[in-house]
Amino acid sequence: MHGETEEAIENLVDETVWIKVGQLGKLINGFKEHSISECVMVGQVAPGNLFNLRPDLRAVKLLMGLKTKNAHSIFGAIAKELSSEGINLIEATPWLQPAMPGEGFTVGPTPTSAQQADIKFAHQMAVEIARLDIGQTVVVKDGAVLAVEGWEGTDDCLARGGELAGKEGGAVAVKVAKPGHDFRFDIPCLGPKTLEICAASRLAVLAFEAGRTLLLEREVVERAAEQHKITVAAT
Amino acid sequence: MHGETEEAIENLVDETVWIKVGQLGKLINGFKEHSISECVMVGQVAPGNLFNLRPDLRAVKLLMGLKTKNAHSIFGAIAKELSSEGINLIEATPWLQPAMPGEGFTVGPTPTSAQQADIKFAHQMAVEIARLDIGQTVVVKDGAVLAVEGWEGTDDCLARGGELAGKEGGAVAVKVAKPGHDFRFDIPCLGPKTLEICAASRLAVLAFEAGRTLLLEREVVERAAEQHKITVAAT
Structure with missing residues (x-):
């Protein structure tokens, strides 16, 4: 197009x-x-x-x-x-399965227990937001919802959430698929550009739904996660 | 402070x-x-x-x-x-009641039927978002959720939603109180500044919860609504 x-x-x-x-x-x-x-x-x-x-x-x-x-x-x-x-x-998923990491996938720093709690909380919120057909991404910190994705898309939501986390950053982002997601025309997707945005916005964690998310250029993502000390994990 | x-x-x-x-x-x-x-x-x-x-x-x-x-x-x-x-x-509400417009309050242009449908839809979505303790404001257009308020507050949410409505603008915003809202420490609030943001972001409608929203400087708001052709209504 x-x-x-x-x-x-x-x-x-x-x-x-x-x-x-x-x-x-x-x-x-x-x-x-x-x-x-x-x-x-x-x-x-x-x-x-x-x-x-x-x-x-x-x-x-x-x-x-x-x-x-x-x-x-x-x-x-x-x-x-x-x-x-x-x-x-x-669906394009049969060809893309190898690029959709499953449960247990994690690179970058091990999340702290506070971050683990935030991942769980953000995941719950993201599922609700997806259920309401609003968006798929939620950014939280210390149990507070900083940003909810609307029409602007994941990247802008991550950037906004990162900014709202204050000077020290450290926000946790989770992206999910919708309940009953139609993978024919929309696969949740993350890649090097997403990691660059997370780094620029000082996010600490980027989590995504295991087996239901396309991870583009996995090796580049893994290098970026290590370099910028961002946890990238399937949840 | x-x-x-x-x-x-x-x-x-x-x-x-x-x-x-x-x-x-x-x-x-x-x-x-x-x-x-x-x-x-x-x-x-x-x-x-x-x-x-x-x-x-x-x-x-x-x-x-x-x-x-x-x-x-x-x-x-x-x-x-x-x-x-x-x-x-x-609660400060006993002193503030005269500044909290009730059902039927509306100034500015009469909403089109499409806008009325968007007001209803945005209101439903805002109630869900408030119930989840995320925020109180939602901006929609043509049945699509453009922006959900997170940590950034109403003003930034309105501005973002307005931008996401495209060149022609025309988005519809609704702000609600939380279910079980504690009016001792947080009264949903709109005023001239809100109207300025709506105008700059080309919003068509700003609706709020009847009897549960503080409308600051009502006369200024009414003049701004007429001038910028923005419907301001209690819902």
Whole structure:
């Protein structure tokens, strides 16, 4: 997608069809022209851009039919629209499993008992927030919720939470998948950029849901965790 | 309190004793020296400052005894500590009732049906967030939660939500009291400054809980609502 995906992707794949966010008709035509009956979603659309898009007729119709507009309702409707054209949106997780660390995964410093309590508390809060369909990330410190992810996305939420922890930093962030999360169109995702944000915002812990989170460039993440003394753990 | 309260307060009252946030021992001694047995809290302590304070011995003891640290647990413990010294913290609401608009209060443009739906949705979400002891303000647009208040306070939450609504703005904000809200030490509060933030962030609606919210400088707020075409309503 123009403005969302790096152009270098053209060198890694057999063929590329570029669309803009909102060009649902063009997406479907692209699949049909190449006789594609199965597809996966990978990569990210910045949620903020969904308010500034110029939807084509097909996307307008789809958006108007939605009661609530969040990532899941929008992408769910897209999946249904694709399916009505014989194009099956499937999970990318079978190919990505090795990049989704399971229980017991932990790098960086061993968390203190206070941090362990904060991880547990932030996890509970994040599950509630995800259940309400608001966001997936919560940042806490000393049992206080500093930041809840809304429409701004994980990175901005982490940065805000880090700032709100005061001069000494030390906040604890947890990111979860939604209950009944649809992994076809949204896999919770962390990577080197996330770690850079945690470091800049002096977060102490970044925890994520075991087996349900994509850890991009694991080795880079592990080096960054050691270097910046940030605990990165599956929970 | 130094750094929290305007010094001009000295001209409006019989006597002033200045303390810093965190000087609980000095606060109690101040009350005792003046034989005060009843007190009210008015005004605000910026929550962010609670991480940068230098508590005295008495405050350290109090904070160490807390399982969770949020405005309610902290001020609740302070009320208990005062009470153990024979100083009764009472609600300021009897004096403030005229400044707390009830059901039916509305100024500025009549909300569209889409905005009415967003007010209802934001109110439900704000109640959930308040129930979880996270914050009291939620900003939505078109059925999507843009921003949830955490530790940053209402103003920053409004500003963020407004920005996340995209170029055209039009977000809807709702602020509520907590279920079982303790009005002795925290009254949900809106005023001219809130309206300025709403205007700068192009919010369309600012709604608050009827009879449970302090509206500061109502006439200024009403003029600002008309001028900036912002609906201000009790819900």
